[in-house]
Every structure is written in C-alpha cells, then in structure tokens.
Amino acid sequence: MIYLDHAATSPVPREVAQAMYEVLTEQYGNPSSQYPLGLDMKKQIALWRDAVAKAMDCPAERLVFTSCGTEGDNWALRTAAWQNRHLGRHIVTTAVEHSAVLETCKQLEQEGYEVTYLFPDQGGVLSAAQVLEAVRPDTVLVSVILVNNELGTVSPIAEIARGLPARNPKTLLHTDAVQGLTTFSVRELGADLVSVSAHKIGGPKGVGALYISPRLRNPRPLLGGGGQEGGLRSGTEATAQIAGFAKAAELRMNSLRRDQDHLADLRVYAEERLLSIPDMVLVGRNAAPHILSLSLAGWPSQNIVNDLGAQGICISAGSACHQGKPSHVVSALKLPKRVAAGVIRLSFGPETTRGDVDACAEALRRHHDQRMPML
Numbered sequence: 001m002i003y004l005d006h007a008a009t010s011p012v013p014r015e016v017a018q019a020m021y022e023v024l025t026e027q028y029g030n031p032s033s034q035y036p037l038g039l040d041m042k043k044q045i046a047l048w049r050d051a052v053a054k055a056m057d058c059p060a061e062r063l064v065f066t067s068c069g070t071e072g073d074n075w076a077l078r079t080a081a082w083q084n085r086h087l088g089r090h091i092v093t094t095a096v097e098h099s100a101v102l103e104t105c106k107q108l109e110q111e112g113y114e115v116t117y118l119f120p121d122q123g124g125v126l127s128a129a130q131v132l133e134a135v136r137p138d139t140v141l142v143s144v145i146l147v148n149n150e151l152g153t154v155s156p157i158a159e160i161a162r163g164l165p166a167r168n169p170k171t172l173l174h175t176d177a178v179q180g181l182t183t184f185s186v187r188e189l190g191a192d193l194v195s196v197s198a199h200k201i202g203g204p205k206g207v208g209a210l211y212i213s214p215r216l217r218n219p220r221p222l223l224g225g226g227g228q229e230g231g232l233r234s235g236t237e238a239t240a241q242i243a244g245f246a247k248a249a250e251l252r253m254n255s256l257r258r259d260q261d262h263l264a265d266l267r268v269y270a271e272e273r274l275l276s277i278p279d280m281v282l283v284g285r286n287a288a289p290h291i292l293s294l295s296l297a298g299w300p301s302q303n304i305v306n307d308l309g310a311q312g313i314c315i316s317a318g319s320a321c322h323q324g325k326p327s328h329v330v331s332a333l334k335l336p337k338r339v340a341a342g343v344i345r346l347s348f349g350p351e352t353t354r355g356d357v358d359a360c361a362e363a364l365r366r367h368h369d370q371r372m373p374m375l
Contacts, residue, residue: 002313002356007149007179007291007347009199012244016202019247023240031237032226045237048246055249056196058186058211064229065209065242066222069178072195072210073100073143075222079212080141080172080193081108082220087170088138089113094126094155095332097145098176102328105143122333123285124151124293128159135167142171146189147179150329150345151284152291154180161190172215178208180288182252183260186211198241202349203248207241252350259350263289266348266357273361274346277368283335283343290349295335295342296364298373304344307371308363315360316345341374 029037053060120126174193197208225234267289283293301317
C-alpha cells in the first residue's frame, strides 16, 4: 500500500503504540485516586502535558486536553462567545474553515449571532487586511484556520493577531491549527485560542488539545463534573491517548528539521511529476509542504480516488464529498467547473518517499490516458 493521505490521519509509530500499551497494562491508575498508582499517573499527565506544550511552544498550564480537534474548535468558539457576551454578537471567519468551525458558527447564528464569512481568492489565499477590515466594534471573535486541510494554504495568523488590537482590542482570535502542529509557535502566532489534534502527527485518534490564553480570564468549562483539567473539562483523563500524544509530539520534535526539509523537497518533486500529466493543474498557493492540492480537470475526483484505491494507492478527493458536489472549500474558490470536479489531495508524512510519488504519478497518468473525461 502507498499511503498519501496524511492530512486525513497519520500512521502510529511503534514507539507511540508501545507508550500507550504500557499505560493500558501497567500504569492504569486513575489520576484522581489518592493512592500511589493514581498519584503517579497524575504526575505522568503533567509530564505529558509539558511535552505537548513544548511542541506548541506555550505554557503547559494554559493547555487543556480534549478528545479531538473538532471538540477544540467547538469549545474555542463557544468559550470566546461567552467571554465576550457583553461586547456583541458578531463573529468573523472564512468560507474555507474546517466543518467543525463552520457548523458551530451555524449553530451560533441560530442563537442570534451574526457571522461574516470571508472568501479567499482562487488560489485559496486570504490576506490579513481582508480579515481585519471585517472586524467591528461588536466582533467577539475572529476564527481563521492556520493550514487549510484541503488546500494546504497557510493563513497569516500572526499578522492578524498583530493588527487586531487596533481594530478592536477585545476581539479574541482563534485558529484551527490541526494541520500545522509542530510547525508553529503559539507565542509567535499570538492567537488566544489554538486547537490541535494528535492523530495528524503520528499520535492516536481520540485526543487533542486546546490552548487558552490568559486573556480568557474565566473560560467557560466544556464539561462539568469532577474538576479534571483544571475544572475546565471534567471526566477521567484518557491517559493512554494522552501518553501517545506526548510520545508522538516528542518524536516529531526530535526530527523536525529533517522532516521539514524532506517534505519541502518532496512537494517540489511531486509538483514536477504530477503537473507533467496532461490536464493536471495546481490548486492553492502559498501551501504547507505536506499538502498538495491538484485537479485532473474534467476527470471526476471520486472516480480517480476509487481507481487509485483499487491499486493500493490512498489519496483524497478534494471535491466530491457528497453526491458529486464539490466540497465547501472548493466551492469557495469559484473555480471553473472542470477544474472543481477533478480536485484531489495528496498529503505526505516523514516516511513518504519519491518512489511513492512516482507510483502515484504513473497511476494518475494511466487514469488520464485510459478513461474519458466526464466534463
């Protein structure tokens, strides 16, 4: 199998699985228990929190473990709205956010909030000026994705953060940084709320984290109960998943420079190979090195994914998400119909090789040559 869908989820290294296994079988104490087995686990969680915080470059005490990036996004939007409930009921976001943000915004609209949805250009690029111009005196929150999960485009979060106080010093800034974990510094981004997920960096599914800045003086708890996670997210901690998250973050940070150089080189190589295929066009500019969005214009993307999948090559359909309709991200770009229909996404990990790219390129070329376009 050739796996080129790391933006969907990433393989779990043996070291991560082993760390989780040890917790499940040997270090299984409840962190709230007062005997040594429980107290030891409480200390371990503090160490694991430090490891994830180091990967994000933020104070460990400002990091709360969640079940996933979707939970972090939901909580971030709602706690920001609660924090600024006396300021107004206006939110600024983009039309290319992850569904976790967009669906929460829809819910907030039903509760009386007004949401401004900003559209990027055809390359998927959104400027800081465009975001800042939408901020009003009653804007409680700005939420902009750091690395788009379909396009790989990178948003200027730090520039937005620097300009926001002049527009409205009380407006809070959230970024969904799930696709960028280990590539950014929370301190440099300047966002008030940053959501991440473990399974994009070789960690297990079912665990993520939310950074909450000191500007949120009394963040609204997500779950009430026994007071875990500083009283913000009650419920017995998912210790094995947290252990896996910490180990994955540690492994990625240990090889960060090498991995970044490898992915940057791989993306350049992949563009050269894939764009040599007739009718193949690049979708998205200013993109992160691990995500490559393309279109085999005229060939329906779901057909491409099915064909390559039958050959053991895993890629993602960037457009046909439901009943042949383009995804909300692709639709927001307002691409020509033939281009929008053929959008596919390749996403790489540290273990991806040029050989993997070569095999994918040859399979895509055969698909182009042996099948008739639909549009």
